[in-house]
Amino acid sequence: MAYMPTIYDWRSTCRPRGFVFVAGAQAVSGGLSVGGAYGSNPEPGGRFVIQCEFPAFGDAQAVRDWSWTMSRAKGGAVFRVALWVNQQMVSADDLNGNRNGATWSNGQTWDNGQRWQFDPFEEVLEAALAGSTTIKFRSANHGQIVQIGHVIGLMDPDTAKYDFSHVVEDVEYDGGPATATISPPLRKRMAVGTLVRFRPRCLVTVQDPESLASPLEYNKFARSGGVRLVEALV
Amino acid sequence: MSFETELLDALGAATDTFDTRVTLRNCFFYDFTGDPLRVWDGEGILHADGEEWIGTMFRGPGGVTLANLHQTPEFRDPRDQASPEYEFGLPYLSKVDFEAIQADQAKAEGREVTRYKVIVKQGEGLRPDTALEFADKFVIQSVRFFEGLDGLPGESIRMRRASVVCRSVEIGRSLAPRSTYTDLSQQERARVLGENPDSGCAYVATNARRTFEVV
Numbered sequence: 001m002a003y004m005p006t007i008y009d010w011r012s013t014c015r016p017r018g019f020v021f022v023a024g025a026q027a028v029s030g031g032l033s034v035g036g037a038y039g040s041n042p043e044p045g046g047r048f049v050i051q052c053e054f055p056a057f058g059d060a061q062a063v064r065d066w067s068w069t070m071s072r073a074k075g076g077a078v079f080r081v082a083l084w085v086n087q088q089m090v091s092a093d094d095l096n097g098n099r100n101g102a103t104w105s106n107g108q109t110w111d112n113g114q115r116w117q118f119d120p121f122e123e124v125l126e127a128a129l130a131g132s133t134t135i136k137f138r139s140a141n142h143g144q145i146v147q148i149g150h151v152i153g154l155m156d157p158d159t160a161k162y163d164f165s166h167v168v169e170d171v172e173y174d175g176g177p178a179t180a181t182i183s184p185p186l187r188k189r190m191a192v193g194t195l196v197r198f199r200p201r202c203l204v205t206v207q208d209p210e211s212l213a214s215p216l217e218y219n220k221f222a223r224s225g226g227v228r229l230v231e232a233l234v
Numbered sequence: 235m236s237f238e239t240e241l242l243d244a245l246g247a248a249t250d251t252f253d254t255r256v257t258l259r260n261c262f263f264y265d266f267t268g269d270p271l272r273v274w275d276g277e278g279i280l281h282a283d284g285e286e287w288i289g290t291m292f293r294g295p296g297g298v299t300l301a302n303l304h305q306t307p308e309f310r311d312p313r314d315q316a317s318p319e320y321e322f323g324l325p326y327l328s329k330v331d332f333e334a335i336q337a338d339q340a341k342a343e344g345r346e347v348t349r350y351k352v353i354v355k356q357g358e359g360l361r362p363d364t365a366l367e368f369a370d371k372f373v374i375q376s377v378r379f380f381e382g383l384d385g386l387p388g389e390s391i392r393m394r395r396a397s398v399v400c401r402s403v404e405i406g407r408s409l410a411p412r413s414t415y416t417d418l419s420q421q422e423r424a425r426v427l428g429e430n431p432d433s434g435c436a437y438v439a440t441n442a443r444r445t446f447e448v449v
Contacts, residue, residue: 028300033253043300044257045278045289045360131281131361185359187278207293230293233278 004161005234007203008072010081011065016052016227021088021151023048023167023183045131045185047231048165050081050204056221066222070213073206078232080163082201083151088167090152090198094145095120121195124154125177128190135186137196139178146171146178153200157191162234163201164188187233204229237367240353260306261287261350261366262322264374264398267341273304274352281361282352305397320372322347323397332381332394339377347372347400372400373426401426 027040057063072079083089085099092099101115109115126136135154139146146152148168156162166182173179206212207228214223235243244256261282264271274280274287277300281287290304305323327335350366378397383390421431 030255034251035253039253039255041255041257042356043291044259044276044354044358045280047277047293129281129361131279131359133357133359181357184278185361233289 005078005232007078007080007161007234010079011062011069012082013059013062013065014054014057014069015084017055019050019052019084019086021048021050021083021165021167023169047233048167048184048202049207049231050083050202050229052227052229054224054227056217056223058221063216063220063222066212066224070209073209073212076205076209078203078205078234079229080201081204081229083153083165083199085199088149088151089200090120090145090150092118095142095198118199120198122178122198124190124192124194124196127192128186130187130189131185133183133185134179134181135190135196136177136179138176139173140176144173144178146180151200152180152182153197153202154186154190155195155197155201156188157194158188162188163203165200165202184231203232203234205232206230235364237351237353237364240355240364244353255356257354257356259352259354260369261352262304262306263346263348263350264342265346265348266338267345269338269341275302275304275306276354276360278360280352280354283366320347320400320402321378321397322400323395325393325395327394327396329392329394332379332396335377335396336379342374342377342398345374347374347398370402372402375399375401 027042030039030041033039057066069079097118097120098115099118101118103109103115120142122137122139122141124135124137128135146168148171150168151165152168154164154166156164164187166184166186168180169183170181171178207230211225211227214225216222241256241258245254246252259275261272261274261280264273272285272287273290274282275291276289277291278289279286280289291300291302293300303324303326305325306320348371349369351369352362352366353364354360354362355364376399378399379394380396381392381394384393385391417433417436420435421433424431
């Protein structure tokens with residue numbers, strides 16, 4: 001029986017004040033070049049890292065969620081994180097969407113005031129093997145909006161259980177389809193029709209669980225240091 | 235391109251002055267009975283030669299250094315570099331893994347370990363184009379287990395590790411022209427190759443069990 005890790009959802013109340021998604025490649029020292037420059041070589045297929053800073057949580061629900069997250073992280077748990085939105089994502093304006101989410105066709109929200117989740121995507125046009133670095137996807141629906149530096153997401157088509165995020169290192173538009181070079185490389189094969197998400201999700205573990213914990217200020221506010229989430233290879 | 239052409243291309247000629255940038259890693263194939271294991275010195279799954287190789291590198295605490303969970307020390311040869319003995323290990327095993335390996339150690343003895351080299355070029359991701367290059371082949375002699383307590387009483391941690399001792403077919407050989415040849419090492423070599431030992435080698439010339447010194 002294949003081993004499938006238990007995947008926990010990162011709590012929606014635990015949003016960072018700021019984060020950055022840095023793709024692959026721990027660099028290994030390379031040595032002195034002919035010109036006298038000290039260079040480094042990227043680790044092939046290195047994991048991405050998300051560096052976050054969390055604010056102090058005062059809300060009781062958020063502190064409880066933080067308490068759960070800290071304890072789970074200590075066990076090396078794998079979390080599914082729906083990446084919060086920063087300037088690394090394709091902007092909602094380019095996607096002709098309402099960043100707050102869509103309403104029902106009659107213009108109304110749900111009873112509790114919430115809207116449908118904003119989850120824009122395009123489709124992959126050509127199958128790609130695991131370990132390769134290029135994917136080709138449609139750009140007809142939204143136009144040529146994906147640019148270098150954007151973070152996009154993919155979902156494993158075989159099990160529909162795993163999510164991956166990548167940074168676009170290079171993108172070419174040849175008429176309609178976009179061919180993007182991504183980092184880190186594809187962890188699973190991609191089939192035609194797999195969704196490329198513009199509000200990506202990913203699977204991570206907390207690099208250093210100790211960084212999450214620090215005594216609650218006045219026994220009320222949960223504070224933490226900088227947190228590194230590193231890609232979980234499942 | 236083949237491995238050799240690729241590597242020579244990257245190194246250039248003696249008169250070239252460009253920087254050499256090649257990522258060259260080891261790939262190990264442990265041919266255990268029924269459960270072959272393929273690992274490589276990197277992060278993530280490498281797709282090479284139609285197989286999947288599991289990466290054994292991980293980031294240490296703090297996320298800065300890359301450490302290798304698969305310990306492959308420098309080769310050790312008590313004689314003169316002609317008959318290497320390798321000991322490969324997996325450190326920091328959990329109790330469950332440790333006992334599972336103990337239960338299955340018969341699957342390792344007598345099996346082969348093959349080391350390959352792989353060139354991963356930038357832009358290839360984890361699917362290198364260049365074919366793997368054969369480097370060494372060893373036969374596993376036995377599995378060694380170590381269990382111990384680390385730290386002060388009351389605050390100690392139990393450490394467990396397992397390693398395999400592998401020998402190549404050069405076992406017992408020596409480079410020195412005046413070195414010692416023994417029929418025992420000849421027979422050991424035959425055993426490593428899976429052949430029947432030959433007791434007739436005790437009569438091999440006048441070198442059997444003698445050491446010659448030039449005075």
